[in-house]
Amino acid sequence: MKNPYWNRTMIREPKDFFGREKEIKKIFAALGASHPQNISIMGERKIGKSSLLYYIFQSNTEKQELPHPKKYIFAFVDFQEHPDITVDEFFEMLYSELKNKLPERIKIEQVKNYKTFTNMVKTLDDLGYKLILLLDEFDKILQNKNFKVDFFSYLRSTANRYDFALIISTQKNLEDLYRKDLLGSPFFNIFTQIHLGLFQKEEALNLITGPSAEEDIPFEEDTEFILKNAGLFPFFIQILCHELFEYKKNHNKTIGQEGYNEVLEKFWVEADPHFFHFWKSLSQEEKEVLFEIATENKVKNGKKSVIRYLKQKGYVTTVSGRNRIFSDTFKQFILDHQEEVTDIGEIKGKPPTTVWDILTYLVLISIIALLGVSSYLTLPRPQGITLGLTAAMMIGMILLLLLRRGR
Numbered sequence: 193m194k195n196p197y198w199n200r201t202m203i204r205e206p207k208d209f210f211g212r213e214k215e216i217k218k219i220f221a222a223l224g225a226s227h228p229q230n231i232s233i234m235g236e237r238k239i240g241k242s243s244l245l246y247y248i249f250q251s252n253t254e255k256q257e258l259p260h261p262k263k264y265i266f267a268f269v270d271f272q273e274h275p276d277i278t279v280d281e282f283f284e285m286l287y288s289e290l291k292n293k294l295p296e297r298i299k300i301e302q303v304k305n306y307k308t309f310t311n312m313v314k315t316l317d318d319l320g321y322k323l324i325l326l327l328d329e330f331d332k333i334l335q336n337k338n339f340k341v342d343f344f345s346y347l348r349s350t351a352n353r354y355d356f357a358l359i360i361s362t363q364k365n366l367e368d369l370y371r372k373d374l375l376g377s378p379f380f381n382i383f384t385q386i387h388l389g390l391f392q393k394e395e396a397l398n399l400i401t402g403p404s405a406e407e408d409i410p411f412e413e414d415t416e417f418i419l420k421n422a423g424l425f426p427f428f429i430q431i432l433c434h435e436l437f438e439y440k441k442n443h444n445k446t447i448g449q450e451g452y453n454e455v456l457e458k459f460w461v462e463a464d465p466h467f468f469h470f471w472k473s474l475s476q477e478e479k480e481v482l483f484e485i486a487t488e489n490k491v492k493n494g495k496k497s498v499i500r501y502l503k504q505k506g507y508v509t510t511v512s513g514r515n516r517i518f519s520d521t522f523k524q525f526i527l528d529h530q531e532e533v534t535d536i537g538e539i540k541g542k543p544p545t546t547v548w549d550i551l552t553y554l555v556l557i558s559i560i561a562l563l564g565v566s567s568y569l570t571l572p573r574p575q576g577i578t579l580g581l582t583a584a585m586m587i588g589m590i591l592l593l594l595l596r597r598g599r
């Protein structure tokens with residue numbers, strides 16, 4: 193029995209890829225248009241962007257549905273490991289990915305710059321071929337200063353002019369990736385955006401029950417446990433299923449409450465750094481909204497756009513019309529960081545003085561004054577003033593401390 197839930201990086205085998213039917217359909221519809229359309233896939237860290245892009249690149253089933261499947265040429269390039277490449281190196285990389293896929297009878301000179309790339313695209317276009325470039329982690333290109341505004345204008349005009357389309361993936365919204373020099377660049381208008389979020393329930397169930405059943409350790413009775421603790425986030429489903437599979441393999445395919453607890457402990461070891469990474473990338477406002485949702489408090493009015501953004505990212509989901517954190521484990525993580533939310537809130541967000549503070553100080557000053565005056569009246573002069581003021585200040589400080597602690 194081999195654990196089928198080992199995947200932690202991009203899924204390479206179509207048989208290991210689950211769900212995303214809606215997105216795949218949309219992408220192939222865009223590619224099948226008379227002039228192939230450009231798509232940008234935007235999604236949170238680990239949501240499954242590279243896996244989807246690679247599936248489009250690899251899978252044959254959907255390609256057969258395209259108008260003239262043989263006329264499509266696909267190339268996949270990942271920029272993760274090339275954060276500092278130059279424009280010419282970019283074209284060289286594309287060419288090395290493409291050269292084995294080009295029809296043999298066509299003679300195309302080696303691509304190494306704008307000019308030779310245009311020549312290739314033009315030749316392919318003249319012969320009725322459609323070139324589709326799948327560019328993973330396009331954020332890296334947008335952050336790379338070697339790529340100036342003319343590069344993006346070039347890509348745009350080439351995509352408009354020839355049967356050539358881009359499918360890019362980014363972690364941030366394209367608008368959030370704008371660089372000053374790209375402000376107003378029409379490059380970003382050429383894309384139809386797809387937000388990649390959580391799985392649908394059906395897709396998650398297929399991932400949970402399919403591979404486990406094939407290895408003869410069925411998970412049918414564990415689906416509730418998995419959905420509760422990993423939610424519909426494919427990456428966390430894989431991690432939890434992995435631990436569950438190991439446990440059941442070593443315990444005659446059975447599990448009880450103690451076993452579930454043990455599996456969860458192991459899940460936390462792997463999931464915690466990822467939760468932490470999510471947490472670090474959130475704004476203070478997003479953290480506060482997540483905290484409100486985790487504690488089932490009413491989120492303040494005017495936070496609708498924050499909630500919408502958190503849903504897009506996959507951190508929040510809707511259950512029976514109510515906002516919920518995507519999994520019980522991430523909810524626990526948020527609750528465990530409660531102090532951080534309030535601490536940072538005090539330093540960064542809220543003003544240090546509130547109406548409540550002012551009232552408290554006024555009350556304390558009155559007490560001090562009253563005590564001072566009364567002791568001044570009842571005791572001989574010099575001792576009366578000193579004693580009265582010292583007592584008043586001490587009582588005042590104790591009261592101030594007690595009042596602040598109680599809030």
Ligand SMILES: Nc1ncnc2c1ncn2[C@@H]1O[C@H](COP(=O)(O)OP(=O)(O)OP(=O)(O)O)[C@@H](O)[C@H]1O
Nearest residue numbers: 199200201202210237238239240241242243427430
């Ligand atoms: N469609 C899917 N079917 C099965 N598992 C998936 C799928 N999508 C994502 N996963 C799981 O999530 C993991 C991360 O996927 P992937 O690397 O594609 O995400 P990503 O969004 O590209 O991540 P990063 O932000 O690190 O680039 C995979 O290793 C796999 O375990």
Ligand SMILES: [Mg+2]
Nearest residue numbers: 202241242243
């Ligand atoms: Mg990726």
